[in-house]
Amino acid sequence: MVSPEASTMAKHALLRNRASLCFSDACLFLGGVLMALLLVWSFSSFAYPPSASQTLAASSSSAAAEAPPECAAAAAAPPRDSEESDNFYDDPELSYSMERPMRGWDEKRREWLRQHPSLASGEGGRERVVLVTGSQPSPCKNKIGDHLLLRFFKNKVDYCRLHGCDVFYNNVLLQPQMFSFWAKYPVVRAAMLAHPEAEWIWWIDSDALFTDMDFELPLERYKGHNLVVHGWTNLIYEKKSWTSINAGVFLIRNCQWSMDFMDVWAGMGPQSPEYERWGHVLRSTFADKLFPDSDDQSALIYLLLTQKDRYGDKIYVENEYYFEGYWEGIVGTLPNITREYEDMDRRPPALRRRHAEKASRYYAARRAEAEAEAGAARKRPFVTHFTGCQPCSGNHNQMYSGESCWNGMVKALNFADNQVLRRYGYVRPDLMDSAVVKPIPFDYPAGGDDGGGGDGGGEGAR
Template sequence: MAQEAGSSSSNGCFTCIARVFQIKKTFYALLNITILCGCLTILLLRGTIGIRNPSFTYTLGPKISNWDQERSNWLNKNPEFPNYVNGKARVLLVTGSPPGPCDAPIGDHYLLKFIKNKIDYCRIHGIDIMYNMAILDEELAGYWAKLPLIRRLMLSHPEVEWIWWLDSDAMFTDMIFEIPLFKYNNSNLVVHGYLELFNQKSWIALNTGSFLLRNCQWSLDLLDAWAQMGPKGPIRDEAGKVLTAKLKGRPAFEADDQSALIYLLSSKKGQWMDKVFLENSYYLHGYWVGLVDRYEKMMEKFHPGFGDERWPFVTHFVGCKPCGSYADYAIEKCFRSMERAFNFT
């Protein structure tokens, strides 16, 4: 019996030792896997956690350097798709909204009104329109989503001379006024802005809620340069600090496309400004707060067709965010003002 007990005890001891070795083996295997996964994670995410190659440059797509020639060749080979029709440049108006529903149904209702308004204006003036609901580049979500979209449309529609971006919360309030494209024969970017504020590097010197960009190599280069502050995460956060420090009156928040454009144009005037037209003779962008309450007086004294302070071409509801759950203004006032603008047209 004692011998059997000793044998049993010995077997139990060997079993325990074997189990310990097995546990250690499993532990070290898991540790190695964890270390390997950690290394792979660092390699994959090094572009977003600051361990970035100093020579790295974000791009919207493969580098294109001869678009003017390629586009000219395409137009010559496809005369049925001219970039000028009856002497008028072909324009594509581009707008859009997030792919999901608004936070409240009334937001979708007003987005529908906004797009109907744009479709009506484009139908009257022979302008093509494109409504986007897709996010083409996850890195450039939010304010920045328009940049990869515009670039892709330029390359896929060489017959279009001008891409006209108009925010979803902007509305035509002068259906008769027509953009004087003849003024911009020597320009590639037309944006509502004020030279005095631009020279002061004010963060409201221009507004990117409504602008025209010519389909050309210069514009592709501008989009690439513009997008550098756009990738979400640390890049956008750090760029926001630079913009707040450099632009007069700018609050502290992540980099936005409007501030980035002002900074780019003002810091490299020699490279860009010769082809930029700061337009303020009419309201390519009209801030709604100073306009909506004057609609009745405008109707008493003037008539549509001016596009300026007498009868604003575009009323832009900046800060209302009809599709979101918060806004910079009382949402009831925003919706009430949108209704007035819709009926003013």
């Protein structure tokens, strides 16, 4: 095999020979010399490893001189998703603020998705969902408030990891004039623009948590609807109650209808010059509304009452499951629900198996089948909302004591977290003791005692 140095010297010698022959009018031999040169070059290329010859061949190009061949090839390949074309982000008039209406959002979003086809749908072809939540920008006044909010947020992050949702936590007032109940809408509006790939934006108050980590939103049910809230239609249209809907948890489609609807909805908020008037209107409309301010919940119900033909068909009032459940009626049932799930796990062997967290959806489907056989009473509540507890400020509703609020939160948070810890081999045996965990047993003892004690929070199985 010819060494690289010998090959290079041969090339130089041939070139010198070619020059002398031409100057001596012997150019008739040029063809033969060129053939010899080609033969020597081919042989020297064969002597080099492929990557070295490619590097030498590319040395005359300043763009590729420093890059390995595979990097140069990757750079030359056009990306599947491209930002090279103009889209709505390039519009200098674009505003994330609710102070300027959005026009043509469906067309803008459609064009962006055309430029980014890989982001058009989520895992398994499901519609993409972005969960949005948040809290105040300053530290909590209640001494355990920040700790509780951290655990509430951890709960949401766990759920999103298990179900393929993105999550955004906001802790600043994007539009300071929209405070209190109304602070969430600028965040939701901004999330729509930040996530054109998402079909749904899912707002969940900071004091709400998932207490069924297996359950998935039945998005197919909401085809043809743009807003999903928890409530009761008879309380809306017959009783005209301001508690007939809870606006602390809602699912809103990322589309022009939602942009327009939020403009109307927020038009009753504190940034509007009509804010005080709307407070009087809502107070006079709902006999059970005890405070004078215009709030988003009453405003939504008012729009359904007064403009049902315009909005009613696009708003889904969900009450077939705990899309948002009032905590006081739920917390006391959690120990029994835990024991019922443990009893259920003893029967089908498939539910007793240990499994990786990424396989959770498969086992959730098997569990749902077992739930259906056992009856709806055994179902965990999907979302538990601690309405009125105010974990950050501590200014809880005087209908119940602060202790019942804090204890209820601890119990619900541990109930939910046991479902997560189970996938990591541990569980809290007592729902009121957040610090103590135990390894889950390989199987239950024959007598059915899981050894957990306390509130039966074991959730233990293989």
